[in-house]
Each structure stands twice: as structure tokens, then as C-alpha cells.
Amino acid sequence: MLQDSQAIRYYQHLTDAMVDYWHRGYGFNELRLYLNGYLAGLRSAGVLEPYQVNRLEEESERFLRDRSNFEEVETQTEVDFY
Known part of the structure; x- marks a missing residue:
């Protein structure tokens, strides 16, 4: 769990x-590349401690593996009938 x-x-x-x-049409391979690049940028910039980047990587990998995070949520609207 992230705490910082x-x-x-x-x-x-x-x-x-x-x-x-x-939602723009990128697949999981492209998302993984984006994730890897983002983490590499954080590591090279030194904005977080290395252990924080590692924790961020673990949590982000977990998010990416859970496909329910990428499903469309259908919203139900109320319709008034007279």
C-alpha cells in the first residue's frame, strides 16, 4: 500500500x-510500455526514493493485471414516464 x-x-x-x-484503443502491451517508461522516468528524475518507486511499480502492475479496471461502466439514467 502506498503511503507517501x-x-x-x-x-x-x-x-x-x-x-x-x-479507452482510446491502446492494448495491454502498449500500456505496459507506458508503465515501464513512466517508472523509468521517475527513477531517473529521482523524485521518489527507490523503495517508493518499487512500491509504485508493484501497485501499478497489480492495477494493470486487474482487467476490471478497464471495463466500461454502464450508467443507468432515470426516465420519467407520465
Whole structure:
């Protein structure tokens, strides 16, 4: 579980972007490449401690493996009949 507020923000940005790219038609291979590049950028920038990046990687991998995160959610609207 992520506990650092900055790591949580990076996680939220990363997962939101992966879902957005999925809805734009990118596949899981492309999402994995995006994830790897994002993590490599964080590592090279040194904005998080290495153990935080490793934890972020674990949580992001778990998110990516759970395909329910990428399913469309159908919303039901109320219709008034008179």
C-alpha cells in the first residue's frame, strides 16, 4: 500500500492515464510500455526514493493485471414516464 502523498499522486496520474489510453484503443502491451517508461522516468528524475518507486511499480502492475479496471461502466439514467 502506498503511503507517501507524492507517490499516491503519481499512482493516480499513472492509472488514470492507463485507463484513458485503454479507452482510446491502446492494448495491454502498449500500456505496459507506458508503465515501464513512466517508472523509468521517475527513477531517473529521482523524485521518489527507490523503495517508493518499487512500491509504485508493484501497485501499478497489480492495477494493470486487474482487467476490471478497464471495463466500461454502464450508467443507468432515470426516465420519467407520465
